[in-house]
Amino acid sequence: MHMPLEDTLGLNLLAANQHQADHNREHFDHWGLLCLNVMSSPGAGKTSLLERTLAALAPEFAMAVLEGDMTTQLDADRIEAIGVPVVPITTGRACHLDAAMVSGGLGLLRQRLNPADLDILWVENVGNLVCPAEFAVGEHRKVALLSVTEGDDKPLKYPVMFREADCVLITKTDLLPHLPVEVERIETHIRQVNPRATVIRVSATDGEGLPTWHTWVRQQRSLRRQDTLITPAIR
């Protein structure tokens, strides 16, 4: 009879993903770029928002997009049409991007350009309010979108996503006159789970809030530039 043994690990369950995410982050810092991870449920307007944002910020920043999608390349085609380099990452059955997939996407991106020339790398995650919240990809900031058509209870039902976000965009506000939804209640519910997030109402259709959102992006980019000065280069 062998003695039963017990090893205490105290390890994060997602340590393997976190390790790869940290590695991605080291690369981002080495290249001096800002990486933003954009997440939402399917159809909340991530791609439409990115189209408008990329077009508006292209004169100021060199940007690229890693485009996560479960099966198709349709979103990547929309981004490519704006003239911003995009690498589609088809996740197959996986309902989120993980750090290894993003690392693979970076490999493909490096065949097309030098990431050190980029100011901002956008990661458009797979449409899902659950899983992407737990899988870091090495991003500096997380952006969550919630469209007004989804109802005001979503921040309470999917709290981890909204808790994790640094910025929450309430999208499709041009539809508000047609909906029995109070945008103030959405904001109150977001604040309940995350009092620190920046919350901005936007519409990619009529342009409401986009200047405020672009200012937020510029601020993050500017903070990143300052960070880069004190981040040691990786060997």
Place this chain on the structure above:
Amino acid sequence: MHEVDMTRCLLLSMQSWRQRHDPATPLVSRVHLQVGQFTCVEPEQLCFTWSVAVQGSWLDGAQLEIETVPLVGRCIACGGTYQPEVANAYQSPCCRQPLEEIISGRELRIRSVDYTLPTPSSPIA
């Protein structure tokens, strides 16, 4: 079904733990996890994907034991602790403050492993 990916991460961690005991392969009876209430993990789903994933591997037969850790917040106004009503209300019942500080409930931790080591085989004469 992100529990599949979580299981994959868990197996990778177990694999690196196994190397501590190289060249022996530990016989694992139980893996203890702590899963916070304020995470995206469904314990039953995780147990199911684990039981499928370990079949035929060195971890075959190892049970996954999941301890659920409740969500506990601290009220920013009075400092009192409280358990938010998950999926319904997160503000503090005492002062109606938002969920600022989380004391517990975000855990996704491999706490410990129960195992035995096989007796070293006799050297071949």
